[in-house]
Amino acid sequence: MVARELLGCVLVTVRDGARTSGRIVETEAYLGVGDPASHSHRGPSMRNAPMFLHGGHAYVYLIYGMYWCFNVVSGDEGEGEAVLIRAVEPLDGIEAMRARRGDRVRRDRDLANGPGKLVIALGIGPEHNNADLFSDPRVWLEAGETVPDALVRRTPRIGISRGVEHEWRYVAGDPGAR
DNA sequence: GATAGGATTCACT
């Protein structure tokens, strides 16, 4: 499952000349038709169109009218599968992240330990929707340390009301994750 | 054309 493989990978962004990166420590898998919690389960639409591209594209959408969430498309073209990045561990550009997140953030690990937070910390926005993570100069993925199975926890997905029976949330066993 | 609700976060009690 791609959501499992993404744990430990490094998400890198460059914005305004500042490079920021974070190690992925929490993900959630969303399938296409058949997964009632997924935006794509009713088929392609204006909003979820990027999910139906081939794997490696970015899907960025607005949630609750105020926060953006970042997904990595994980399926083949037409499948509608994607992985929501829920949390990263800040690596490079921590100063830039603090500047974007504001003074309220005390600990480094609070900079990006949530879907809406990491998007702000890394400077991701709606302009990154549809981006190809293999060729876009603003955002991409790099291989990182593989997280051993012993440190990976699986749990039900968070913040959804349907499809709760699937344990498709993957968390790297990091105490600060949440 | 109108309305309900959401893959969240933060301040406040």
Next chain:
DNA sequence: GTGAATCCTATCA
């Protein structure tokens, strides 16, 4: 622990 902020999209009349 509870509730508000805020707006786009899908769904229904």
